[in-house]
Amino acid sequence: MESQGTIELIVIGGSAGSLQVIIQMIKNLDDTVDIPIVLVVHRKAQSGDILRTLLEQFTRKPVVEVEDKTEIKNNVIYIVPADYHLLFESKKYMSLDSSEKMNYSRPSIDVTFRSAAEIYGKNMIGILLSGANADGTEGLSYIKKYKGKIWIQDPETAEVDYMPKHAMEEIDYDLIIRPDSLANDINQL
Numbered sequence: 001m002e003s004q005g006t007i008e009l010i011v012i013g014g015s016a017g018s019l020q021v022i023i024q025m026i027k028n029l030d031d032t033v034d035i036p037i038v039l040v041v042h043r044k045a046q047s048g049d050i051l052r053t054l055l056e057q058f059t060r061k062p063v064v065e066v067e068d069k070t071e072i073k074n075n076v077i078y079i080v081p082a083d084y085h086l087l088f089e090s091k092k093y094m095s096l097d098s099s100e101k102m103n104y105s106r107p108s109i110d111v112t113f114r115s116a117a118e119i120y121g122k123n124m125i126g127i128l129l130s131g132a133n134a135d136g137t138e139g140l141s142y143i144k145k146y147k148g149k150i151w152i153q154d155p156e157t158a159e160v161d162y163m164p165k166h167a168m169e170e171i172d173y174d175l176i177i178r179p180d181s182l183a184n185d186i187n188q189l
Helices: 019-027 050-056 108-123 137-145 162-170 184-188
Strands: 007-016 037-040 063-065 078-079 085-088 092-098 124-128 151-152 175-177
Touching: 007 019, 007 108, 019 037, 019 092, 019 184, 037 108, 050 063, 050 078, 085 108, 108 124, 108 137, 124 137, 124 162, 137 151, 137 162, 151 162, 175 184
Parallel strands: 007 037, 007 124, 037 078, 063 078, 124 151, 151 175
Antiparallel strands: 085 092
């Protein structure tokens, strides 16, 4: 039986203004952090693997763009590909879905947060960063329902504060994070 509160997954959702926060975080993550981290970032459908190439410059951890049936491994940073939703089939595999956009977005942060909550329950953290729409709030409510942890970027530090501000008004969160302390908050897990 797993111990209470063991974190097995971190899912980070962001949109406009979140990339700098993500880069700052991965630059400062300890090598000892071996939890899989999944990044759901809104971007143009034709963006290719430019994000993976960019992020690889700032970390020694493997950075992988998810493909259908990607196996989940510790110590890996996963990126949801543009124009696909990410679903968790189990604690072992992720799959991709091209159903309709949610909150004008594919990938949708809500879809991934919800799917992760159903599989990981109390053993996950959902982190919502800067962005310009309400994507992520509904997904965070699922994480809370399944007893996972919710971290939200301090809207005062967000380049675009709508997304974190909206979530803070709707959800009972566990931690307000700042870009300069996010890596440290993860390192202390």
